[in-house]
Amino acid sequence: MAKVSINLATGSIQKEEIIVGIDLGTTNSLVAFINPDKHPQVINDAGKGVLVPSVVHFGESGEITVGNEAKNYLITDPQNTVFSVKRLLGRSYHDIENYKDFFSYKVIDDNTDSLVKIKVGDKFYTPIDLSALVLKELKARAEHALKTPVNRAVITVPAYFNDSQRQATRDAGKLAGLDVLRIVNEPTAASLAYGIGLNPEETKTIAVYDLGGGTFDVSILQIQNGIFEVLSTNGNTFLGGDDFDSLILDYWIEKNQLDKAELFSNAELLQQLRLKAEEAKKSFIHQSLFNEKIGDIWCTLDRVTFEQLIQPRVQETITCCKNALKDAKLDVSQIDEVVMVGGSTRTGLVKRMVAEFFGRALHNELNPDEVVALGAAIQADILAGNRKDILLLDVTPLSLGIETMGGLMDVIIPRNAKVPTKAGRQYTTSVDGQVNMKISVYQGERDLVKENRKLAEFDLKGIPAMPAGFPKIDINFLLNADGILKVQAIELRSGVKQEVEVKPTYGITDEQVEQMLMDSITHAKDDVAQRMLIEARTEGEQMVYTVERFMEKNGQLLTAEENAETHEHVVNLKAALTTGDKDLIHKKIDELNELTRPFAERVMDEAISVAMKGKAIE
Numbered sequence: 001m002a003k004v005s006i007n008l009a010t011g012s013i014q015k016e017e018i019i020v021g022i023d024l025g026t027t028n029s030l031v032a033f034i035n036p037d038k039h040p041q042v043i044n045d046a047g048k049g050v051l052v053p054s055v056v057h058f059g060e061s062g063e064i065t066v067g068n069e070a071k072n073y074l075i076t077d078p079q080n081t082v083f084s085v086k087r088l089l090g091r092s093y094h095d096i097e098n099y100k101d102f103f104s105y106k107v108i109d110d111n112t113d114s115l116v117k118i119k120v121g122d123k124f125y126t127p128i129d130l131s132a133l134v135l136k137e138l139k140a141r142a143e144h145a146l147k148t149p150v151n152r153a154v155i156t157v158p159a160y161f162n163d164s165q166r167q168a169t170r171d172a173g174k175l176a177g178l179d180v181l182r183i184v185n186e187p188t189a190a191s192l193a194y195g196i197g198l199n200p201e202e203t204k205t206i207a208v209y210d211l212g213g214g215t216f217d218v219s220i221l222q223i224q225n226g227i228f229e230v231l232s233t234n235g236n237t238f239l240g241g242d243d244f245d246s247l248i249l250d251y252w253i254e255k256n257q258l259d260k261a262e263l264f265s266n267a268e269l270l271q272q273l274r275l276k277a278e279e280a281k282k283s284f285i286h287q288s289l290f291n292e293k294i295g296d297i298w299c300t301l302d303r304v305t306f307e308q309l310i311q312p313r314v315q316e317t318i319t320c321c322k323n324a325l326k327d328a329k330l331d332v333s334q335i336d337e338v339v340m341v342g343g344s345t346r347t348g349l350v351k352r353m354v355a356e357f358f359g360r361a362l363h364n365e366l367n368p369d370e371v372v373a374l375g376a377a378i379q380a381d382i383l384a385g386n387r388k389d390i391l392l393l394d395v396t397p398l399s400l401g402i403e404t405m406g407g408l409m410d411v412i413i414p415r416n417a418k419v420p421t422k423a424g425r426q427y428t429t430s431v432d433g434q435v436n437m438k439i440s441v442y443q444g445e446r447d448l449v450k451e452n453r454k455l456a457e458f459d460l461k462g463i464p465a466m467p468a469g470f471p472k473i474d475i476n477f478l479l480n481a482d483g484i485l486k487v488q489a490i491e492l493r494s495g496v497k498q499e500v501e502v503k504p505t506y507g508i509t510d511e512q513v514e515q516m517l518m519d520s521i522t523h524a525k526d527d528v529a530q531r532m533l534i535e536a537r538t539e540g541e542q543m544v545y546t547v548e549r550f551m552e553k554n555g556q557l558l559t560a561e562e563n564a565e566t567h568e569h570v571v572n573l574k575a576a577l578t579t580g581d582k583d584l585i586h587k588k589i590d591e592l593n594e595l596t597r598p599f600a601e602r603v604m605d606e607a608i609s610v611a612m613k614g615k616a617i618e
Contacts, residue, residue, distance in 0.1 A: 019152045019181065019384050020142050021189070021376025024131065024169065026086040027213030027240075029054050030370065031138040031153075032377035033146065034386070040193065040374040042367075045141035051369060052141065056133050057081045058120045066137040075271045078104035080120055084214060085134075087237065088116050088127040089172075090165030102238070108590060115164075117586065124586035126532070128168050132175035139176055151521065152179045154380040156372050158210075159185040159219040160233040163425055167411055175528045179521055181383050181416050186210060187219035188228040189375030190341045194363050198378075198387075200226040205334055207324070209354055210341040211317060214240040218321050220328040220335075232327035234320040239313060241281070241344035247309040248277035248301060256297050273297070281306070285346055307349045314350055318357050332358055340364040341371050383416070395419065397513050400477055400485060400504060403440040403449040405430060406534035412477045415445065419483070424476035430542065432549075433465040437473060441487050443504050445520030447527035448534075453516075456502045460489040463496060468545075479504070536582040536589075540573055543589050547596055554603045562599060569595055 021032045021040070028051040035041040042050045048068055057070035058080045065073075073081040082105050088096060092115055096107065106119040118125045135155075142150045155178075157169050166183045173180035187208035191197050196206060208219045217235030221228050252273065253260055263270055276299045280290040288303040325332060338358045344350065345368045355362050366374065381387055395418055401411040404427070413423050429437065437460045444452025463471050472492040479485050488499040520527070547570055555563055573588040 017152065017384070018142075018146060018148060018150060019154065019380035020138075020150055021373050021378070021380045022135065022138055022153050022155045023186070023189070023373035023376060024086065024135065024155055024157070024172075025054055025212065025372075026084050026215050027054060027242075028052060028369070029134055029138055030373045031142045032370070032373040033142070034377050034381045040377040040381075042370045042373055043142050043145045045145040048141070052134070052137060053083075054086065054134050055081060055083045056085070056130050058123075064133060066133050074104075075267050079106070081105065082118060082120065082125075082130050085118075085127050085130040088118070089131060090162065090168035091116055091127070108586075115168075119586075119590070122587065123583050124590075128172045128175060131169065131172035135172055135176035135178060139178060151177065152181055152380075154182045154184055154376045154383065155180055156184050156186045156189045156376050158215075158217055158233075159187050159221075159230045160217065160235070163412075163423060167414070170411070170414055171528070174520070174524050177521070177524060179517070180414075182379060183414070184376055184379050185219070185228070185230060186341070186372045187221055187230070187339070189372045189379060190339050191221065191223070191228070191337075191375065192378045193366055193371045193375035194337075194339055196337055196339070196363075197223040197226060197228060204336040205231075205330065206337040206339060207321065207335050207358060208339045208341060209317070209321065209345065210235075211344040211350060212240050212342040213242050213344070214238070216240055216317050216320065216342075218317070218324045220324050220330065231330070232324045234324035234327065236316065236320065239316060240342075241347075243313050244281050244310050244344065244347070245274060245277040247313070248280055248306065249273055251301065251305070251309060252277070252297065252299055255300075258297070269294070273299070281347070284348065303348075310347070310349060314347075314353050317350075318353055321354075321357060335360070338362050339371075341368055343369045396421075396479065396504070398443050398453075398504070398516060399445055400441070400443055400455075400479070402475060402487075403442060405538045407449050408531055408534055409442055409444065409447055409449045409452055412475065413479055417479075420478075420480045422476060422478040424474055427473045427475060428469050429463065429466070429471050429473075430468055432468050434468070434471075435463050435465055436461050437463060437489070439475065439487070439489050439498075441485075441500070441502060443508075444516055446516075446523065447531040451519070451523075451527075453508070455485070455504060456487065456500050458487075458489075458498055458500045460491065460496065460498045462494070463491050464494050466493075533580060533582045533585075536585040537577055540577045540585045540589050543592060544570055544573055544577075547592060550596070550600065550603075554599075557603055557606065558599055566592075566596060566599070 018033050023030050030042055030050050030052060032040050032042045044050045052067040053071040055070040055074065057065045057073040070081060074083060096116065108117040108119055115126065118130065139150055153173060155169055155173055157166055169183055170180045190208050191206060196204060202223060204223045206221050208221065210217050215237050216239045217233055219233045220231040222231055253263065272294050276292060276294060280301050283290045284303045284306055290301045292299045335358055338354065338360060340362050345364060351362060351364065395416045396413055397415060399411045399415045400413040401409050404410045412425055413421060439458055439460060440454060441456040442449045442452040443455050446452050474490050474492060476488045477485060483503060485502050485504050486499060490497045551566060569592040573592050576585045576588040
């Protein structure tokens with residue numbers, strides 16, 4: 001175990017190296033650093049602006065644009081332009097199926113709990129790939145502005161992000177060529193930007209109200225001894241400043257008696273009106289009347305009407321604040337500070353209603369778009385050991401995880417996590433009737449376990465024989481302050497349990513840790529490419545297994561033509577699995593999935609109708 005104040009990850013970081021703070025946002029992202037005057041500062045590279053739209057466009061000849069330039073394609077080439085990818089990070093299709101109409105690009109439905117993929121042209125991308133492109137753009141801008149290589153970063157995530165979403169964010173950073181020192185909660189970063197929590201003597205309970213372009217969340221934090229604990233979070237991932245623009249747009253459509261269907265088919269005019277609505281919203285910060293024209297359409301609105309339009313949506317955010325307090329078992333009077341985050345908190349009505357609800361003055365002195373990135377830069381500075389007054393805790397020098405299908409490393413406790421700590425993840429079986437599961441524990445930063453250090457191995461025996469995917473196996477890692485790791489596996493349906501204790505850092509030198517870290521950065525691109533090919537093959541093999549089992553049981557319910565066509569698709573997928581082309585494998589999985597889904601639905605319907613025959617329905 002290493003003390004951060006002396007060196008981080010055993011000396012790999014020199015104090016003079018710049019570690020940046022990154023706010024990877026749903027709508028916009030930005031990057032900040034600690035300037036020579038020891039103050040956090042956002043980076044505005046080459047006058048492009050501080051905010052980098054989190055938008056990626058794929059051109060016909062394979063060129064990729066990110067940020068400001070990509071945003072222009074949202075109207076002209078929506079199917080090849082990806083936005084709001086943060087909503088998909090670490091998510092399965094089941095998580096987002098109710099929101100699929102929100103996305104103009106193709107989110108692949110493989111009708112399983114596996115992570116979503118996005119199809120652009122003939123290529124398949126994961127949200128990690130796409131987030132990595134945004135992070136790569138931020139890295140490039142930072143390097144250009146600072147005239148120095150940037151290899152290390154602190155990246156922020158919403159407080160409600162689960163373990164797989166945090167790991168996906170780490171993986172995206174790695175793919176972008178960044179060593180992600182810490183994943184920090186956005187509310188924590190915002191608090192640090194205001195200096196809240198920097199004094200270890202201080203004990204405070206704070207509310208962080210974050211209203212961005214597309215999302216809203218509120219977090220209640222307790223700060224004690226410099227440690228931030230999230231007591232509760234609440235919010236709406238589809239409520240933000242964009243809704244205010246839409247309400248203005250609807251108002252103008254009604255006032256000008258426009259045909260909505262006709263307007264929505266005219267992409268250019270619609271975009272002009274949307275931009276005007278955004279302009280109107282922003283103008284009310286300084287003026288009380290907006291009065292402009294687009295062709296024959298009057299775009300007139302006063303502040304009072306604007307506030308009447310948005311009042312119900314702002315009230316929804318106040319309801320979320322009430323629910324967050326209720327979940328934290330606190331009264332509004334127990335909140336010591338209220339921090340405002342997100343560009344939409346500039347709206348006068350928002351500030352008034354939030355101040356009124358909490359009954360106190362708000363922290364909104366800093367630019368609300370920048371506050372999270374500024375706090376991330378402060379956290380980076382703390383990790384670099386440049387702030388002697390901050391309480392620095394022991395951290396894990398290397399990631400800890402287990403081996404999953406295909407020899408992949410699944411990280412459960414990431415490196416630089418504070419200790420003591422605990423984390424867990426749920427797994428299942430891949431073969432019908434599987435009664436034992438081998439659990440291999442590894443330490444290291446590479447994507448393949450063969451490149452990492454094996455710590456322990458044990459068998460979880462006595463899993464009840466069930467179809468693949470039915471058992472629920474929780475694997476928990478508990479790392480104590482002495483560096484002892486306890487790994488526990490438990491099958492939830494039966495209560496079968498097994499555990500082992502290991503000392504992760506035993507017998508490993510600082511130089512070896514350093515070498516492992518350097519190797520992980522050097523081989524990041526190849527590692528990720530290999531991981532993605534293995535994941536595609538694993539998914540393809542599972543698909544073949546599932547379809548062949550289905551055909552064995554239900555082949556007689558299909559026509560000869562359907563049987564032949566399914567067999568042909570299975571053969572094609574098996575052939576693709578022998579190649580090194582992940583996109584081809586995904587394409588064949590997609591084709592087989594599209595072909596067999598109607599059969600599966602038909603078989604299910606027939607089974608239900610047989611079961612219901614002769615049964616009276618009351």
